[in-house]
Amino acid sequence: MFKCSYRIALQSILRKEINRFLRIWLQTLVPPVITVSLYFVIFGNLIGSRIGSMGGVDYMSFIVPGLIMMSVITNSYSNVASSFFSAKFQNNIEELLVAPVPNYIIIFGYVGGGMTRGLMVGFLVTCVSLLFIDLHIFNLGILILSVLCTSILFSLAGLLNALFAKTFDDISIIPSFVLTPLTYLGGVFYSISLLPPVWQVISHFNPVFYMINAFRYGFLGIADVNLSVAFSVIFAFIGILYILVSILLKKGVGIRT
Amino acid sequence: MYAIDLDNVKKVYKGGVEALKGLSLQVEEGDFYALLGPNGAGKSTIIGIIASLVNKSSGKIKVFGYDLDSQLESAKSQIGLVPQEFNFNQFEPPIQILVNQAGYYGINRKEALLRAEKYLKKLDLWDKRDQASRELSGGMKRRLMIARALMHEPRLLILDEPTAGVDIEVRRTMWGFLQELNSKGVTIILTTHYLEEAERLCRNIGIIDKGNLVENTSMKELLSRLDSETFILDVDPPLYLPSSERFKITQLDEVTLELELSKELSLNKVFEELTAQGIRVNSLRNKSNRLEELFVGLLKNEKVNV
Numbered sequence: 001m002f003k004c005s006y007r008i009a010l011q012s013i014l015r016k017e018i019n020r021f022l023r024i025w026l027q028t029l030v031p032p033v034i035t036v037s038l039y040f041v042i043f044g045n046l047i048g049s050r051i052g053s054m055g056g057v058d059y060m061s062f063i064v065p066g067l068i069m070m071s072v073i074t075n076s077y078s079n080v081a082s083s084f085f086s087a088k089f090q091n092n093i094e095e096l097l098v099a100p101v102p103n104y105i106i107i108f109g110y111v112g113g114g115m116t117r118g119l120m121v122g123f124l125v126t127c128v129s130l131l132f133i134d135l136h137i138f139n140l141g142i143l144i145l146s147v148l149c150t151s152i153l154f155s156l157a158g159l160l161n162a163l164f165a166k167t168f169d170d171i172s173i174i175p176s177f178v179l180t181p182l183t184y185l186g187g188v189f190y191s192i193s194l195l196p197p198v199w200q201v202i203s204h205f206n207p208v209f210y211m212i213n214a215f216r217y218g219f220l221g222i223a224d225v226n227l228s229v230a231f232s233v234i235f236a237f238i239g240i241l242y243i244l245v246s247i248l249l250k251k252g253v254g255i256r257t
Numbered sequence: 258m259y260a261i262d263l264d265n266v267k268k269v270y271k272g273g274v275e276a277l278k279g280l281s282l283q284v285e286e287g288d289f290y291a292l293l294g295p296n297g298a299g300k301s302t303i304i305g306i307i308a309s310l311v312n313k314s315s316g317k318i319k320v321f322g323y324d325l326d327s328q329l330e331s332a333k334s335q336i337g338l339v340p341q342e343f344n345f346n347q348f349e350p351p352i353q354i355l356v357n358q359a360g361y362y363g364i365n366r367k368e369a370l371l372r373a374e375k376y377l378k379k380l381d382l383w384d385k386r387d388q389a390s391r392e393l394s395g396g397m398k399r400r401l402m403i404a405r406a407l408m409h410e411p412r413l414l415i416l417d418e419p420t421a422g423v424d425i426e427v428r429r430t431m432w433g434f435l436q437e438l439n440s441k442g443v444t445i446i447l448t449t450h451y452l453e454e455a456e457r458l459c460r461n462i463g464i465i466d467k468g469n470l471v472e473n474t475s476m477k478e479l480l481s482r483l484d485s486e487t488f489i490l491d492v493d494p495p496l497y498l499p500s501s502e503r504f505k506i507t508q509l510d511e512v513t514l515e516l517e518l519s520k521e522l523s524l525n526k527v528f529e530e531l532t533a534q535g536i537r538v539n540s541l542r543n544k545s546n547r548l549e550e551l552f553v554g555l556l557k558n559e560k561v562n563v
Contacts, residue, residue: 005363012360016353023348091344095405098308098338099361100330257270257311 009101010109017113021079028079029121032071036125039067040132043189055191055222064129065216066188069150071125073183073208074175076118076151080110080158081171088162093255103249107159107242114155115148122147135219142227143218149234150211154179156241163245163254182208187216192224207237258322259283260335260413260444261307266316268302268468276302278468279316284446284461286321286412289439291459291476292448299468300448301341304417308338321412334362337406341417343398347391351382351401354390355408362409369408376404380434396427403431413444420454432458456480487544490514493537501530515544 021028040060048059055062087093096106129135137143165171186208192200203209210230217223223230248254261284268277276299284290294300305311307318309329318325323332345354352373359369377383380400385393390401399419406414416435420428428451435458439445449455455462455476462479464472472479491513498508504527505517518527524541531538 003363008363008365009361012357015360016357019353087346090346091340091342092346094310094338094340094344095358096361097310098333098336099358099409100333100363101361102330252312256309257305 005100006102006105009099010105010112013096013101013106013109014112014116017079017083017110018116020083021113021117028075028117029124032075032121033124033128036067036071037128039063040129044132055193055220055224057220057222060133061220062191062216063189064133064135065219066186066212068122068125068129069147069212069215070183070188072118072122072147072151073154073211074179075121076114077154077158077161077179078171078175079117080114080155081161081165081175083113084110084159084162085165085168085171088165088255089168097255103246106249107156107245110159111152111155114158115151118151118154119147122151137219138221139218141218142214145231146211146214146218146234149231149238150215153207153211153234153238153241156238156245159245160241160248163248165254182206185209186212187224188212207233210234258286259319260286260288260321261446262317262319263303263307264317266303266306266318267314268299268306268311269314276468277306277313280465280468280470282463282470282473284444286444287439287442288444288461289435289459290444290446291455291462292446292465293452293455293462294448294465298465300465301417302468303465304338304340304415304446304448307415308336309333334409335412337409337411337414339399339402339406339414339416339419341421343402345390345398345401345405348389350387351377351390351393351404352386354401355405358405359408364409372408372410373404376407380404381430396423399423400427400431403434407438411443413446414438415446417448418450419447420449420451428454485517485519488516488518489542489544490516490538491540493539499531499534499536501527503527503530 044060044063048063051059053059053062084093087096126135161171161174185203186206187203192203192209195203204225210225210233213223213225214227214230214234217227261282263280263282265279265281266277267275267279269275280299280303282303292300292303302311306313307320307325309325318332320332321335323335325332349357352370355373355376356366356369359372360366364372373386374383377386380403382393382397382400382404385397390398393401399421403416403419406416414435419435420431423431432454435445435447445458447455447459459476461475462472463470489509494512498514499506503522504519507515509515516527518524528538
């Protein structure tokens with residue numbers, strides 16, 4: 001697929017990225033697991049027992065896929081955004097820019113790093129969820145495809161954010177004001193059938209809604225949206241973000257003078 | 258073959274600042290070339306453009322015949338860059354920085370580890386290989402950047418003020434290392450504010466000012482343009498001012514004289530006269546670096562011409 005030298009370059013970026021977040025595992029892997037564990041206890045056990053069922057399954061089973069996906073989204077995104085921006089800030093992105101590494105290898109390397117952290121946190125959260133419920137997998141293929149695509153999509157989004165960012169504030173604004181609302185309103189905690197019709201329509205403009213529903217289908221076999229529509233939306237977003245990031249890297253936006 | 262060939266390169270920054278005004282410059286393969294100029298002259302912009310860190314506004318650049326626009330990756334493979342600012346990840350240890358950098362150039366891990374050992378030992382950093390880079394001294398950080406630039410064994414090494422803030426002992430060690438590299442065929446382009454460094458190391462020299470190349474010649478030719486040199490003489494007291502029609506001499510204090518000597522007159526003649534007048538010279542030194550005098554003169558002329 002790649003020239004041998006490109007494969008080595010890709011491995012080098014990946015190794016560097018994975019070493020980075022493993023070196024600071026107390027900041028990167030532990031906090032999201034603790035946060036989601038609290039969600040399981042408070043929303044799943046304490047409040048969930050009073051809610052009863054949602055979408056035909058008990059509330060705890062309903063929110064577990066959403067919470068796993070939420071961890072994957074935020075960790076894939078923040079890993080790439082903070083790592084790439086730090087490299088820009090310290091100027092060590094120049095190590096890559098002076099080397100004969102094509103832009104698509106840089107993208108694959110950083111996205112690979114983001115995916116690894118997102119999936120690792122997702123796996124840890126899944127393990128913790130086993131303390132609260134017996135997880136059943138309805139369709140492993142859909143489950144894997146949806147989580148992989150989601151981590152790719154948000155790693156690309158993190159890279160886009162990092163390219164434009166000029167200060168550390170710029171890489172926390174998007175997660176706080178865009179990503180978190182989209183995730184919470186994407187159906188992690190509820191089925192959109194509970195919403196008034198107008199909000200149901202608005203929810204369909206939220207890309208996170210499609211990802212959570214595809215993933216939930218993989219676990220439970222239930223979804224608020226047709227799966228082919230969900231994956232079309234996800235693939236379209238990946239394509240758009242990849243093209244945008246490629247153009248920005250080629251022009252040197254945020255990285256070259 | 259030219260190691261670098263810049264043809265009418267222009268760079269206009271946002272806001273209209275013209276950093277390079279159609280600069281053309283060729284550096285021969287195997288040369289040790291000094292690129293000098295005052296702060297803000299455009300030196301770092303040229304280096305940034307050659308290394309693909311700065312986008313040029315127009316013009317053509319070739320590195321060992323590879324066009325930077327159409328053969329970017331081949332051109333990049335020829336260049337090793339030692340930038341002015343520390344730009345490695347300060348949290349990573351030197352060995353990891355070097356192995357990663359080699360990886361970006363497609364060098365496998367086994368070979369990269371061998372090269373890292375070679376260059377870390379050569380630059381006296383082997384004992385610090387696993388220490389976080391932020392804990393290294395300034396001189397060590399500079400040497401680490403040289404080692405990093407050499408990992409892919411480039412044919413052209415560009416050093417942007419490599420000895421800034423480095424003590425004289427380390428500086429001399431680095432000079433020796435760079436001369437050794439050059440003798441093995443590596444073309445070196447050096448920018449520095451230490452003109453003694455440029456005079457000692459470089460065969461050819463380019464001086465830029467305000468985005469223009471104001472001089473491009475050999476060091477020998479440039480130094481031969483000096484009409485006179487000024488020396489400081491430390492002499493034995495009691496001192497009285499000697500007189501001569503052949504050279505100009507002034508007294509600085511009780512035991513120091515300043516001697517301005519034209520190129521035609523040898524120092525032997527001066528000493529003969531001074532000895533005849535009963536003056537004993539204990540030591541002698543240049544008032545300023547020869548290149549420094551020329552450099553300041555050239556920039557002054559440039560300002561007058563503007």
